[in-house]
Amino acid sequence: MKPVRFWVGLVLVALGVLGILDATGALETGGLLSGWWPASLVGLGIVAMLSQRRMSIGPAAVTVIGLILLAGTLDLAEGGLWWPALLAVAGFAVLAGLRREHSTRTPLVMFGGATTREQSRHLRHTDVSAIFGGSTLDLRQARIDEGATVDAFALFGGVKVLVPRGWRISLGGLPFMGGxxxxxxxxxxxPADAPVLAVNGTAIFGGVEVTNTPEK
Incomplete structure (x- = not known):
């Protein structure tokens, strides 16, 4: 997740520099920031997908949201940008559906909460995302042949991955203002041959948690 960390750091540096220039009167940047700030979301989604080297529904949703917000701040909606944006959303949905031939469901929660139970007998990969909400991925009835991966994406939200006892967990990724x-x-x-689940977490103003038991 180093590309995501680099992008977030780059955006913060750019915002800081533009803020200093505006405060000192060296350059008027208020209009620039108010019009183009959604581009940071577009970049975040694209960089996250590139770093994962796959189409993930969470980063894809962030990209589409950024494009729609950018259309609004730049007053491009009247220019016919809404229809292409809707087509982009449909395209992401189709691509996410194609991925199901090689991986399991891709739960995405926005502005709410949900639990998805996975019962695959040969789990290889799945992903779970929460944007301004909470999402739980229950893998306690799933089975791993040797190893599997989970891509967890939390943006202003929380992701919980429930796993059965006896699995070896490898947790890594990017926590930025989150955990x-x-x-x-x-x-x-x-045992040495215990199933291995690698959880690749991206938590931006949010959190990703792997546990054996749900909250009571």
Whole structure:
């Protein structure tokens, strides 16, 4: 997730520099920021997908939201940009559906909360995303042959991944103004051939948590 970290840092540096220039009167940047700030969301979604090297529904949704907001701030809606934006949304949905031949469902939660239960007998990959909401991916009835991956994306929200005891968890990624936390029970020694689940988390003003038990 280093490309995502680089993009977030680059956006913050740019905002800081433009703010200093505006405060000192060296350059009027208020109009520039008010019109083009959604471009940072577009870039974030694209960079996240490039870093994952796959089409993930969470970053794709962030990209589309950024494009729609950009159309609004630049007053391009009257120029017929809404129809292309809707076509882009439909295209992302089609691409996400094609991916199901190689991976499982891709739950996305926006402005709400939901739980998705995965019961695959040969889990290889899935992803879960929460944008201004909370999403739980329950893998306790799933099975892994050798190894599997989960891409977890949380933007101003929280993602929880429930896993059965006996799985070896490898948690990594990018926490920016958020956190990645492994709360699985690691008191017992796992066998050398224990199934391995790699969780690639991106938490921006949010959190990704892996645990064995749901909250009571």
């Amino acid at each position: 990645l936390e492994d709360k699985t029970d690691s008191t017992g020694d796992l």
